[in-house]
Amino acid sequence: MxxxxxxxxxxxxxxxxxxxxxxxxxxxTCSLNYSTPIQLLVATILSAQCTDERVNMVTPALFARFPDAATMAAADLTELETLVRSTGFYRNKAKNIQAACQKIVREFGGEIPPQMELLIQLPGVARKTANVVLAHAFGINAGxxxxxxxxxxxxxxxxxxxxxxxxxxxxxxxxxxxxxxxxxxxxxxxxxxxxxxxxxxxxxxxxxxxxxxxxxx
Missing domain, CATH: 1.10.1670.10 (Helix-hairpin-Helix base-excision DNA repair enzymes (C-terminal))
Structure with missing residues (x-):
């Protein structure tokens, strides 16, 4: 040294x-494209082992078809898989996105809870994803x-x-x-x-x- x-x-x-x-x-700034906290959550889940550029190519069609937690929760899983396929590990990502949205609709009225302890209870969401969502969607530096x-x-x-x-x-x-x-x-x-x-x-x-x-x- x-x-x-x-x-x-x-x-x-x-x-x-x-x-x-x-x-x-x-x-x-965050290089993922999104309009709402739920869209940021989904984009961040998709970014695992995938470039942000690729995610930004996928999300316009995804969010046009399923713009919020309620529509993603009720989506046909096969269609969801098809839309996110090019991000890699698409079956697991689609399953987690839908399960997370179902929990958000069921327990949080369709809105993302701005608390770390609640976010990490969502399927597919660990601290990395929760930190991104809290910081960029809510201005909360939790980690x-x-x-x-x-x-x-x-x-x-x-x-x-x-x-x-x-x-x-x-x-x-x-x-x-x-x-x-x-x-x-x-x-x-x-x-x-x-x-x-x-x-x-x-x-x-x-x-x-x-x-x-x-x-x-």
């Missing part, structure tokens, strides 16, 4: 990375979204030694201000796509190279 990184605590490095992320990606980019970059930057998303999230929640929990994730995802790529990180052009113990050069 170089001298800049050595003289800073882990929390100080995290805050410096956060400050640089804000400068690098000032307009970063830090940990997807594959966030997991990889957080480990490379030496901010966690954990490999499971739950413990990585706990580490990040201790290091970052709550008001920045979600914008950290969104901006780190942008950086993971543009610079710190999985197969070949571009350390020679990375703006965090002086703070990163994993630089490759």
């Amino acid at each position: 170089n001298s800049t990184a050595k003289r800073l605590t882990k929390k100080q490095r995290a805050l410096e990375i956060l400050a640089r992320l804000k400068l690098l990606y000032p307009d970063a 830090v979204t940990v997807d594959t980019h966030v997991k990889r970059l957080t480990q490379r930057l030496g901010l966690t030694k954990h490999t499971d998303p739950v413990n990585i999230e706990k580490d990040l929640m201790r290091l970052l201000p709550q008001q920045d929990w979600e914008n950290w994730s969104i901006r780190l995802i942008y950086h993971g796509r543009a610079v710190c790529k999985a197969r070949k990180p571009h350390c020679d052009t990375c703006q965090f190279v002086d703070l990163c113990p994993s630089r490759e050069y």
Whole structure:
């Protein structure tokens, strides 16, 4: 680790990375297209092991046919599977989407509950999905979204030694201000796509190279 990184605590490095992320990606926002909280929930479920670009190609027809929880809850499952097929794992995703919507209609009047403890009770919804929905549909920072980019970059930057998303999230929640929990994730995802790529990180052009113990050069 170089001298800049050595003289800073882990929390100080995290805050410096956060400050640089804000400068690098000032307009970063959720890249999924949606109009309502339920549509964001569905799009986020579909985004598992699938690109946001692909999800955004699928959801216009899906939401035109089934625009809300009630219509998805009552949908023909085969038709639902057909509409989401290209996102991968389509049978499981369609089953979870419909079961979640049925529960939302049955227990919450067709509206998404803005509470973490209730959201994670929905089929197909873990903390990652719940964090995205709460932050972008309700403005509630309940936790830090940990997807594959966030997991990889957080480990490379030496901010966690954990490999499971739950413990990585706990580490990040201790290091970052709550008001920045979600914008950290969104901006780190942008950086993971543009610079710190999985197969070949571009350390020679990375703006965090002086703070990163994993630089490759």
